[in-house]
Amino acid sequence: MKISKISTQKKNKQRYNVFVDYNGREEFAFGVHEDLLIRFNLRKGLELTDKQVREIKQQDAIYQYYTLSINYLSYRMRAKSEIAEYLKGKEATPEAIETVIHKLEEEKLVDDLQFSKAYVRTKMNTSTKGPNKIKQELILKKIPEAYVEEAMSEYSSEIEVEKVIKMLKKKFASSSRKKSFQQQLMQAKQSLIQKGFTQGAIEIASQEVDLSPDEDDEMDAVRYQGEKIWTKHARKHEGFQLKQKVMASLYQKGFKVDLINQYLDEKEED
Structure with a gap:
């Protein structure tokens, strides 16, 4: 097939439409970036084989995926797996993805080790995540184990x-004053x-850290929880059995025995 015309695309002046003469009719053959136009020396009158056209189309697709990746990287650093997933969503073939990532690595635009170190520092300084959580996130991003271990050294x-x-x-x-200190500490x-x-x-x-319970706060919490438990069990129990139920429940919630007894003594007086 012979190139009959090359025209600039209206929406992107860096891309061109290539037309060929097909059985006496001019038909659109493919679009191509100007870099590839120059590389393949495309011009009016040039004869192209089907194999050459397939090669040009393949290279142009890779070029477009590369351009998309550069834009994707402009927002922040990315892991190789993130680039691969992004291009997969753009319907890139595995071969095209591999080619693009290899090119990005050669240009030092993608580096899983440097990405991992930056990721750990960022999460360490801007989030409440601990090292185990961050490490798991890196593993999910398919970062090599050796890189993960080296990056985690940033989080001393x-x-x-x-x-x-x-x-x-x-x-x-x-913290709430409605729970025992022990329960709050366990939950924390x-x-x-x-x-x-x-x-x-x-x-x-x-x-x-000076983590010691305030006795007044603890007593207020005992009374608050005790009233709820007392009301719940008073429907089925009374007397000694009721007190035992309340005592057991308050003890399970982390209150000290002497405070529980003080609360129960108050209830008896009432």
């Missing part, structure tokens, strides 16, 4: 303990574990 144990201390202080400064530790902090860091931080 000292930094982790410091973050846990701040979070514990904040938690107990605004469980929350920290769910956020990805290590058990060791939590224990060290717990020892460094």
Whole structure:
């Protein structure tokens, strides 16, 4: 087939429409970027084989996927797996994805190790996530294990303990006075574990923070919880059995026996 005309596309002046003479009729053959127009020396009157056309189309698709990837990277660093998923969503073939990523790596635009280190630093400084959570996120992004381990060194144990201390202080400064101190502490530790902090860091931080219950607050909490439990069990029990039910429930909620007895004594007086 012979190129009969090359025209600039209206919406993108860097792309061209290539027309060929097909059985005496001029037909659109393909679109191409100007870089490929120059590389393949495309011009009016040039004879093209079907194989050459397939090659040009393939290279143009890769070029477009590469351009999309550059734009995708302009917002923030990306892992290779993120680029691959993005291009897959654009219907790129596995071969095209591999070619584009290889080119991006050669140009130092994609680097899973540097991405991982930056990711750890960002999450460490801007979120309440612990190292275990961040590590899991890197694994889900298909970062090689060696890179994950090296990147996680950015999140030192000292930094982790410091973050846990701040979070514990904040938690107990605004904590509810309707639960026992022990229950609040247990829930705080469980929350920290769910956020990805290590058990060791939590224990060290717990020892460094002055976490001691206020007796008046504890007594108020006993009364609050006790009334709810008393009302619940009073429908079925009374006397000694009722007191035993209330005592057992309050003990399970983390209250000390002497405070529970004080509350029960108050109830008897009432």
